[in-house]
Amino acid sequence: MFEQEKSLLENQLLKFCQERSLAADKLEWRSIPFSGEWGIAAPLFPLAAADPARQLPVPLHAQALAEALRDSIQLPAGFSRMEAVRGYLNLYYETSAYARKVIGSVLASGNEYGRQQPAGKPVMVEYSNPNTHKPLHVGHLRNVILGGSTCNILEASGKRVIRANYLGDIGLHVIKWLCNYEKYHAGEKPGQDKTRWMGDLFAEADRRFASQEGFEAEVRAYFARWDARDPHILALWKETREWSLDGFRQVYDLLGEHFDRIYFESEVEEPGKAMVDQLIKSGLAEDGRPDLPVVVNLDQIVGTKEEYRVVIILRSDGTSLYATKDIPLAVLKFNEFGLEESIYVVDVRQTLHIQQFRKILALMGYPWANKIHHLAYEIVNLPGNVTMSSREGTVVLLDDLIREATRRALDVVREKNPELEPTRMHEIAEAVALGAIKYPMLSRENTKMVTFDWESALDFNGQSAPYIQYAHVRANSILRKVGGLPDGEPDYGKLTHASEVNLVECISRLPEEIQRAAKELKPNLLANYAYELAKSFNDFYNQCPVLGAEPDVRAARLALVAAARLCLGNTLRLLGIRAPEVM
Template sequence: MREIMFENEKSFIKTKIKDYLETEAIDDPAIEFRQIPFSGEWGLAVPLFPVAASEARSGKRVIVPQRAQELAEGIKTSIGQAPPGFSHLEAINGYLNLYFSNAAYARRVVDTVIDAGAGFGRGTARHQTVMVEYSQPNTHKSFHVGHLRNVILGGAICRILEFAGYEVIRANYLGDIGLHVVKWMWNYLKNHRGEVPGENKTHWMNEIYAEADSLFQDSENEAEVRELYARWNARDPEIVALWQETRQWSLEGFEQIYNLLGESFDRIYFESDVEDSGIALVQQLIDRGLAQDERPDGPVFIDLDAVLGTKEEYRVLVVLRSDGSSLYATKDLPLAIQKFSEYDLDKSVYVIDVRQSLYLKQIFKTLEILGFDWADKLYHLPYELVNLPGNVTMSSREGTVVLFDDLVAEATQRAKDIVEVKNPELADSVKDKIAEAVALGALKYTMLSRDNTKVVTFDWDAALDFNGQAAPYIQYAHVRAGSILRRAGEALPEAVDFPDQLEKAEVDLIELLTRLPAEVQRASEDFRPLVIANLAFDLAKAFNDFYNTCHVLNAEPTVRAYRLRLVAAAKQVIATSLNLLGIAAPSSM
């Protein structure tokens, strides 16, 4: 917003600075605007270090920091009186600081936010389409905390991209075929025939899978599973029908989870849909001499390093097993092609954990070699794993996974207990809704408030801690703001002037409101929801500070009026930033 709102002032200042520097025989100086770090007043900072440094480089004997300060002072003197819209100037530490007139700035910010409402911070339409593929669960299996990071990250990325001005297509790619599915069906036929899932479908599906997995250790059982696999491969109608029915249960289970998380998809792809086209594509690769076929003694593979003349960089990509059955690579190649044939994409993002970086690099490179001109639009967004304390990887085989529904149930129960204490008079259904908003918000914030490249160590206590830098803290600030507005018992006052003398807490809060538009852009460019997570917390903290030091309802009428507007603006920006993270902003809790 600062960029949008102060272009005139900036260009005016720039001209003034250039005029002065010309008298110092400096042409075409590098002038940039930064933020003034110390809170209390708003303004623009112009560092003179780059100018002084370029003088030094051109041979002039100057000590850069001293010279920067000298230039800052010189400019200050030459400008003289503060230009319109500014209150005063300052030359310090090699910076020229230009402070805005507080009253005008504050009013401009608050009015802008209130007028724009939920649209405040939205970027202008870019007319570019981005597909984001995320979640990618396997049917017939569990949904655990590791999957959760992917969904939450992918969902937040989509919201941020949309808000930043992109057209977003949410894609999901489900692993609905393979050994794990056959194992599941084998166990079902042998030990659970006729059973149907209960309330929690994913949980039930996983129980049968986990049992199958442990029974599979027995070689006799393994032989039976292989036998069933053969029937599947021969498309035995009975098995195909069972597959369709049981897959549907999984899909319904995932739908339950996505509904709870507030996620939905525009396009769902299945592995089973791209397997045949993938095998056909492999044949083309062989025919073109790109892939080497060693069947039946070896697999079909592409020696990328040999093709590209690189060394130990792209390695070897196996595209078909020696028995002719498909692999991930068999299917990811046609899937990418299908995506671009269905949509006119400017970018295709894969939200997949960091361990698959080389694999995706190989896939993207292979598509480039095949001559698809959109290959440079493929982008892998890697994220680190969720581990258990002691850097233990979650493994369903070793029973160390934290299941999604167990986690949500525990978090919701704890939130409910607190609501019971805080708001015993609320209706039970309302309490449940609040508990869910708080619990899911806390889990989401934990995942989003660290960089994608950092390992998350899952710890029950930390995940369920509702204090400190966590979603409930932010939601609470939102509740407090809403509470003030509600108790004001009147419509929000029309735009009013702000005083020149503002409390520090007011200044800091207003300052943070202005950051949303730029932070949305930064978060979208870098695919980093963390930026928004931090802003949301900073806003909540600033609001709480304001709340404690500046009374609204019992202030004198003119103060009350502008503060009510400030509260409304703050509430709006907090809600928007929470929404971008997929976190609910309740009105009471």
């Protein structure tokens, strides 16, 4: 926020260091712990530790340096005072200048506040990756939410982003579904809720496959016809796949997700087999057929021990596997878009597989192989460490969760805003419900498991999306009452209350929070920031009346509220959470 002033300051610091032959590169800025005013601090310990002239223990020498600096430096514009405390040189912002800078910049950029213009070669993020003909459950949700929000954040940080979705549209699960459908549900069409209907039929097919006498054999026979490209089955496959896609689109619409490129497993299967031939010819792969599969013995080739293991890239019967398809898919992605980077949002259990095919690509000579990044996340469990599995029936269906959450949110909306139109009520309830569901999946670190339980998923209080949305609503409510901000720049010197100063600082952080979250691929940083921001706002809201304040104070506070509202809204949108105006 004070780049110019800061660099003037740094020049002075550098000069000071040169005079005493101190290691100036050890200087860094951090913020002062909040005590009513904000500022920047330089810890002088590293300099002290490296100072050849040091006689005292490091902390004492650091304090001496801080004091010497305090006495020799000229306070730059924008700062109110300087102090040397416990080995730190602290510089406090002149609060009105700081507030003017922050609030002015937010109000000028509006919805763009915190964002950079996308530029450069594109980054692809592959996420969601559902299987067609299967139900969507809460376990799938974390992937979609994490991926979607990561895309938003990367985009805001100045990257061009391509959202990719890789659909599992072939394989045994599909054949099971088709076989069961043709035998027991021929001619039936899905109703309104397509994903659910598809999922129910999948569960039925899976049950039959596991327990019904003779069904497995029928499925195998069906699979053979599929392999032989039986036109009837191909047509049925295409039609039913479309139902699944329609269902997915419904869910994505609801969640606010969209994709720029859809890849199908079916589209990379043949290229994958061709690539296996190529790998055999080049000597990288060993062909053990007909008794053994085609493998790449990575440890042997690379010279590692039990690190990359052995990758099976084709079954002994010649049918394809996951790895068969991921190799050509990666090539396709880079060829198609000239990617800067290719990010895979895939759960942590597949870490080794990703390392393996990345290594194979490197051995094949693709220079971009090291541009493949795995955004690994832990799975969503049920209490008692129960893994969600449609096979085991241990799932919470997405549909059920959203429905129940919306119902509960609607109760609250109806009670609080009885005058609203029913459709508007529903809209708000949905925004709150989806936010409440998404937030816990975003606010945890990627590497931490999420345990789903209904009670906390439906809790709209405390550290949650509704809390943040509510802060946005409150800000909006104040602004709605005044119609618009008064003309002219307010006197920001009126913002002296600790909660005001704190809120200003919190708002100022959004751009750097976005950059960091993008760099580290951690939406949870932004989720935590959103909560802090909302908390700062509520703190301010409770301590500083706006509308009833005297005119000068009121004008300054209104500008602050407007900036807070924008900042909250922008942050929520980056998380893929709607920011309602009323709730």
